[in-house]
Amino acid sequence: MNPASVGPSDTPDPQVPAGYFDAASTLPLRASARQALLAALDQGFADPSRRYHDARRARTLLDQARESVAAVVGARPDDVSFATSGTQAAHLAVLGLAKGRGRVGRRILVSAVEHSAVMHAANASPDAVTETIPVDAYARVTRQSVDEAVAPGDVALVAIQSANHEVGTRQPIDEIGQTLAPHNIPLVMDAAQTLGRDDVPTGWNILTGSAHKWGGPAGVGLLVIRQGTRWRSPLPEDLHEGGRIPGFVAIPQIVAAAVALQEAESERHEESDRLRRLTMRLRNELPTLIPDSVVLGHPDDRLPHLVTLSVAYVPGEAVLAEIDRAGFAVSSGSSCVAESLTPSHVLVAMGALTQGNIRISLPPRTRESDVDRFMSILPAIISSVRESLGAGDL
Amino acid sequence: MTIDGHYDVVLDERGTVCPMPIIALAKQTKQTPEATILLLADDPAAASDIPAWCAMRSRVLIAAGNAADGHGQAYLIAPAQDSALDIL
Numbered sequence: 028m029n030p031a032s033v034g035p036s037d038t039p040d041p042q043v044p045a046g047y048f049d050a051a052s053t054l055p056l057r058a059s060a061r062q063a064l065l066a067a068l069d070q071g072f073a074d075p076s077r078r079y080h081d082a083r084r085a086r087t088l089l090d091q092a093r094e095s096v097a098a099v100v101g102a103r104p105d106d107v108s109f110a111t112s113g114t115q116a117a118h119l120a121v122l123g124l125a126k127g128r129g130r131v132g133r134r135i136l137v138s139a140v141e142h143s144a145v146m147h148a149a150n151a152s153p154d155a156v157t158e159t160i161p162v163d164a165y166a167r168v169t170r171q172s173v174d175e176a177v178a179p180g181d182v183a184l185v186a187i188q189s190a191n192h193e194v195g196t197r198q199p200i201d202e203i204g205q206t207l208a209p210h211n212i213p214l215v216m217d218a219a220q221t222l223g224r225d226d227v228p229t230g231w232n233i234l235t236g237s238a239h240k241w242g243g244p245a246g247v248g249l250l251v252i253r254q255g256t257r258w259r260s261p262l263p264e265d266l267h268e269g270g271r272i273p274g275f276v277a278i279p280q281i282v283a284a285a286v287a288l289q290e291a292e293s294e295r296h297e298e299s300d301r302l303r304r305l306t307m308r309l310r311n312e313l314p315t316l317i318p319d320s321v322v323l324g325h326p327d328d329r330l331p332h333l334v335t336l337s338v339a340y341v342p343g344e345a346v347l348a349e350i351d352r353a354g355f356a357v358s359s360g361s362s363c364v365a366e367s368l369t370p371s372h373v374l375v376a377m378g379a380l381t382q383g384n385i386r387i388s389l390p391p392r393t394r395e396s397d398v399d400r401f402m403s404i405l406p407a408i409i410s411s412v413r414e415s416l417g418a419g420d421l
Numbered sequence: 422m423t424i425d426g427h428y429d430v431v432l433d434e435r436g437t438v439c440p441m442p443i444i445a446l447a448k449q450t451k452q453t454p455e456a457t458i459l460l461l462a463d464d465p466a467a468a469s470d471i472p473a474w475c476a477m478r479s480r481v482l483i484a485a486g487n488a489a490d491g492h493g494q495a496y497l498i499a500p501a502q503d504s505a506l507d508i509l
Contacts, residue, residue, distance in 0.1 A: 321477060339474060340444050362439050362466040370439075370466045380473035381466050382440040416440070421447040 042242075043390045045397050046355040050240075051192055051220060051333055051388035057242035057287045064244060064283035071278035076266075089278050092285035099292050100218070100227055100234055102251050108268040109281045110248030113219050113237025114144040119250055119261065119271065120215045120233045121148035124184040125155045127257035128213070132183040136160055136176050138168045138198070139376035142217055145186050146372075155183060159376075165325040166196045166377040173203050182212050189221040189228055193360050193373040193386060194324030195306075195333035197225070204230015213256055222249070223291030224299060225330055232256045241291045242391070243284030246277060291391070298391050299331035305389060305398050309334040316406045319421070323379050332390075335360075337374070338383030338409055340418035346383055349408040355401055360384045383409070424486040426497050429456035435493045439466035443474050446498065450480065455500055457483075463493030471496050 042055035056064070071088040073081035090104070097104040110116040125135060135149045139159040149157040160176045162168055168187055177185065185207060190197040200216055207214050208230075216231035223241030227234075233256060238247035250271060252258050258271075265273035310322045319339040338346065343361025350357055358364075360371030361384040370381035387401070413419045432449055434442035442462040449458055460471065468485070475482045475498060483497040 319477065321473075337473075339477065340440050340447065342440055362464075368438075368465070370469055375469045378469070378473060380477065381469045382443060416444060418440075418444045418447070421444070421451060 043392065044356075045394070046401070048387045048389055048393075048401065049356045049358050050390040051386065052358055053239045053245070054242040054390055056244055056283070057290055059290050060243050060283040060287035063286040064279050067279035067282040071282060075276060075278065085278050088282050089276060092278075092281045095285045095289055096249065097251075099222070099288055100236075100249070100251055101229055102234070102253060105269070106251050106253055108250045108252070108271040109276065109284075110235075110250045110268075110272050111246055111274070111277070113217075113235060113240070113248040115272075116235035116237070116248035116250040117142065117144040117215075117217055118148040118151075120235050120252075120258075121145060121184065121186060122152055122261035123258040123271075124213055124215060124233065124256070125149075125152035126261050127259040128183040129154060131257075132181045132212075134158060134179075134182045135184055135186070136173075136182060137186040138162060138188065140166045140168075140191050140193070140373045141186055141188055142192055142219065143372075145188075145215070145217055149186065152183075160185075160187070162376050164377055164379070166191045166194050166323075166373060167325060167328075168198050168203065170199060170202045170206055173206050177207065177210060177212060182210070184213050184215055186215040186217070188217040188219075190225065190330045191324065191373060192220045193371055194335045194377070194379075195220075195330040196325040197328045197330065200228035201230040204228075218249075220330055220333070223288055224295065224332055233258065238280075238284035238287065241284075241288050243287035244280045247280050247284040294391065302389050302391070302393065303331040305393060305395060306332060306334045306387075309336075309387060309398065309402065312402055313405065316402065317409050320383070320409075321380060323374070323377070333386065333388045335384065335386045337380035338385065339380060340416065340421055341383035341409060341412045343382065343384050345412050345415075346385060346408060349412065350385070350405070353404045353408065355404075358386045358388075360386065424484040424495050424497055426484055427457060428459040428497060429453065430458050432458060432460045434460060434462045434464070434467075435488075436463065438464045439470065442467045443470050446471070446474065447478070450478070450498075457497065457499040460496045460498060461488050461493055462496065467496070468494065471498070 071085045073085040075086035093104045097107045135157045213232035215233045222236045234251040236249035239245040323335045342363045343359035344363040362370040374381045479501045488495045
């Protein structure tokens, strides 16, 4: 009996279907968050800025949610604002810093492997010039590459994710923060893959995140701006969320998001050790089971729940369809899967094979028996897709 | 920029998409392991996948550039020089 297949965390969360291995895209709502959401729909409906009983109760719920999220990310409650999505948070982080620092610098430096939300916001910043910081073959930004990128000066901001969403490599955020601090250059960190799953680095000035990725509801993003950061809203004036996020605040969803993050945090250490052993097994065993395949990303300094593999001579789309038929949900950065029909910019930037790309991201409480079953079906799927293309014996 | 260099075989994979250009390259390599291959392709994934495949299969991408007739890209792929033999 394998130790990872016993114990309390072996009980699958009733919300997560067995074989759902796309946790990096989204998670179903945690049971605790669902309860909190239902309670807060009744108790937190009122406008928190008003002066009556229901308003005060709504405000208390919002304050408590803010405090609990602030403690997890390592910030003051006043630094935390709730956006309507992780994408909105990323857009506002970049656009607002570019605006606030427009007189100091015009260059926006983003790692070549950022989420597209960050890339698009950088490209949409008026009067700014976007440049990418190259990564190594593990998709990692090095401190040296950041040093070289900032050396010419005129920098508005640097945006580097906490860890890569496609291949799982952690970025050396704390080191990069030390490089940038003496120049007073703010660092935007997209922490979408890290929150609730891994240690949150400290070297950032603005942090963004997305609640549905840690088992909270969709419709809640995190925009955390440390005191003293020169950020100015790029949007029309509005007083909600400290003037950072326009519109009526979705208190029930925010309460549910905070409860889900708290739960993810409380089980994270035990859970991440367990998931890391499962993903390490996948990393070690899949390339031996599938000839001409390669696992991507850093071997050790990586997210606990995510494994990515590229397989030669197969289209990602066909492989995903067969994997789905076998009862598993995974994603792919291959060109045939993308609407644009171009391969993922992350895979291209790291010089990786882009065909037959399979990202496996394990939700909390994944059972080892499901991982075993996945490893038992994948080699035959690859063989049959290769056979169908006349590539069975290369 | 077009590319120059000696080659033994031309594979025209223009109009096919991932993973077909790499499958053609692997098949040709299996048939004629000593040959230097000029691969023509216009699939956007080929630009990444050809060097990645070469690294995986110990081949060398000698040059890459625009195809001579202006349609798509050309990649010149050769067997790796065996450095141990060079030393002997």
